[in-house]
Amino acid sequence: MPSRKTVKRFLMLILSTFAVFLLSACSSEQFIVLNPKGPVGEVQANLIFVSFLVLMIVIIPVLLLFFFIVYRYRDKPGNKSPYKPEWDDNVKLEVVWWGIPIILIAILSILTVRDTLVLQGPPSEDVEPITIQVTSLDWKWLFQYPEEDIATVNYLKIPVDTPVQFELTSDAPINSFWIPQLGGQRYSLPGKSSTLWLEAEEAGTYYGTANNFSGDGFTEMNFDVSTVPDADFDKWVEEVKATNQPFTMEDYQELVKPSIVGVSAYSSIPPNLFEFIVDKNGGKYYKSNNHTEQFDNSRQLELGN
Numbered sequence: 001m002p003s004r005k006t007v008k009r010f011l012m013l014i015l016s017t018f019a020v021f022l023l024s025a026c027s028s029e030q031f032i033v034l035n036p037k038g039p040v041g042e043v044q045a046n047l048i049f050v051s052f053l054v055l056m057i058v059i060i061p062v063l064l065l066f067f068f069i070v071y072r073y074r075d076k077p078g079n080k081s082p083y084k085p086e087w088d089d090n091v092k093l094e095v096v097w098w099g100i101p102i103i104l105i106a107i108l109s110i111l112t113v114r115d116t117l118v119l120q121g122p123p124s125e126d127v128e129p130i131t132i133q134v135t136s137l138d139w140k141w142l143f144q145y146p147e148e149d150i151a152t153v154n155y156l157k158i159p160v161d162t163p164v165q166f167e168l169t170s171d172a173p174i175n176s177f178w179i180p181q182l183g184g185q186r187y188s189l190p191g192k193s194s195t196l197w198l199e200a201e202e203a204g205t206y207y208g209t210a211n212n213f214s215g216d217g218f219t220e221m222n223f224d225v226s227t228v229p230d231a232d233f234d235k236w237v238e239e240v241k242a243t244n245q246p247f248t249m250e251d252y253q254e255l256v257k258p259s260i261v262g263v264s265a266y267s268s269i270p271p272n273l274f275e276f277i278v279d280k281n282g283g284k285y286y287k288s289n290n291h292t293e294q295f296d297n298s299r300q301l302e303l304g305n
Helices: 004-024 039-072 091-118 230-243 249-255 273-280
Strands: 130-137 140-145 150-153 155-159 164-170 175-179 183-188 194-198 204-210 222-228 264-266
Touching (some): 039 091, 039 183, 039 194, 130 155, 130 175, 130 273, 150 230, 155 230, 164 175, 222 230
Parallel strands (some): 130 164
Antiparallel strands (some): 140 150
16 A cells, blocks of 8 residues: 555646646647637637636546545545445535536537637628638649639738638548638538638738648648738739739649649639539539529539630
């Protein structure tokens, strides 16, 4: 039987390790999701923090009681703990250990639903948004700017303080589009079009990635997101148009093949390419304007051929 001193040292070691783990999780430098750079990321980081505090209301007392019970009721000579072989119920205790978790789950549910509904629209309603169409491929990202009529592969550039409506699909296995400091992930699905609103409040370069396993090369599906002032964004669009080749359907058919490629840009894109990608995988594209205008699954697309 270990001595009392040994048991105390063991308990202190466990508690110290747990404390270090909790404190390390609060480092925004190592955990970039806790260092948001936009209104969507900030709402979600606050939800994570509040959820953490609420869960600690349950976890910390449970762990403390666990160690207390192990120590207090351990097998030892002279243990004077009462022996109650017929005891099997305590209404007050059951109200506590069922009531508190139910209340906490209700609080977490309300907060999560509230913040989820808030993030369904543009973060800044008084600013004209831009649209970027995102297609996940094996193993790269295609980004189309339909309003600017340009495209990039494996990198993004967006204006600061401007809501961005990302329309997502996949021409490969299911994947997940994620820019941790700007907001949470959203799945890209073959034959489906989903929407994700994000916005950057500071100029800089942020990490983007695929957050869902999609084959051998999925770990290379990382991309930089450069956020710049409006004037610099407009200048960049003009540079892309002036210094790069158009993106053709032949280029797309080559790009869609499983491969790992670098970054590139194109001065124009085939009309209706995003709709074509959704349609070819058995879906029907719905325009991003409240998803009310249905893309005609039967019409023939003129895609620059």
